[in-house]
Amino acid sequence: MRTKVAIIGAGPAGLLLGRLLENAGIETVILERRSREYVLGRIRAGVLEQGTVELLDRAGIGEKMHAEGLVHDGVEFCFGGDRHRFNFRELIGRTVTVYGQTEVTRDLMQARDRSGLTTVYEAENVSLHDFDGTSPKVRYVKDGVEHELACDFIAGCDGYHGVSRASVPENSLRTFERVYPFGWLGILVDRPPVADELIYAHHERGFALCSMRSPTRSRYYVQVSSSDRVEEWSDQRFWDELRRRVDEEAADSLVTGPSIEKSVAPLRSFVAEPLRFGRLFLAGDAAHIVPPTGAKGLNLAASDVAVLAEALIEFYAEQSSAGIDGYSARVLSRIWKAERFSWWMTSILHTFPDTDSFGRRIQRAEFEYLKSSTAAARSLAENYTGLPI
């Protein structure tokens, strides 16, 4: 088999790249280790930056997102029971859209199906070869049979644990990492959200987040210790803890119910540099991880592949390698800004085991500054709704 761009991974990064290249007439094959159902079963953040919404629109897959997504003009921060709203539309004229990552993935999969393009699910033992030359190859096993896919380029969109980054010689790669000493316990529940917009809450007992998927489905999180297991958290314990960490009004109006999903996610910041090795590119979670505070993961993946698609389109249309040569530096500049923002949101909103009373006063001062300064609030708004791609 032969194609122009072999894409490893059918998460949002790989599928969106496939779509952007399809729109430019560039052929792709996607190889995905898991089944379609498994990929769609993963629950992840659900806030789309305005630039991501515009990108999905341009890619021609925005219809369902506009029909079902909830446009939010702002978010709320709650510090020790004191709740404050940041109105992004008023501050900078921009908004975000709440629409689950699972839905984005499904929309992209369905569009790819309609176009009759190849996605090989349950592709085992994917291995990358010869990407330091002009004829890269990808080998994989499907239903016990070995296959080889010859291509011009390989896009490594296979997430943090994927094979792409692992295929790069260790001495060509530099990594930067921070692991946070806590996790997020999240639950999904078929009950209306407690508020119209998201509430990010800081409390001395730990962080909490009130989010949503739709007017009837809510997503809530509480900060837990990294060693906590889901089995230790009954629904009742979760609701009791959440109520303690939010303001009184939210605690009183919270509508609880049986959880339909419950899981603990660790928090990590990670960046690999560079993101191009000959004819192999890394994009999305394969290239970087952000802690979920600020919901940048999917948005960063989308901006990476927007830049990569542009570079590849330029290569085929103009026989110019300027775009692919500049890919790594261009995306890393935006990645580090999103890393900074996610780290900052994480630092001010969580309770760290080693934070002393000075550190706690600094966290409060950050909140007071955001509340009292339009410049500070604008900076939050600009970063939350997304920096330019």
Ligand code: APR
């Ligand atoms: N071969 C083929 N596919 C693989 C391999 C492999 N060796 N390893 C991993 N994959 C697949 C995974 O099964 C997954 O479906 O690559 C896909 C990567 O998808 P994601 O993990 O969703 O990563 P990405 O597309 O970069 O999306 C970024 O996902 O994790 C969230 O917060 C993150 O929202 C962000 C988004």
Ligand code: PHB
């Ligand atoms: C979510 O709805 O899952 C969500 C929202 C915002 C975040 C993280 C997760 O910052």
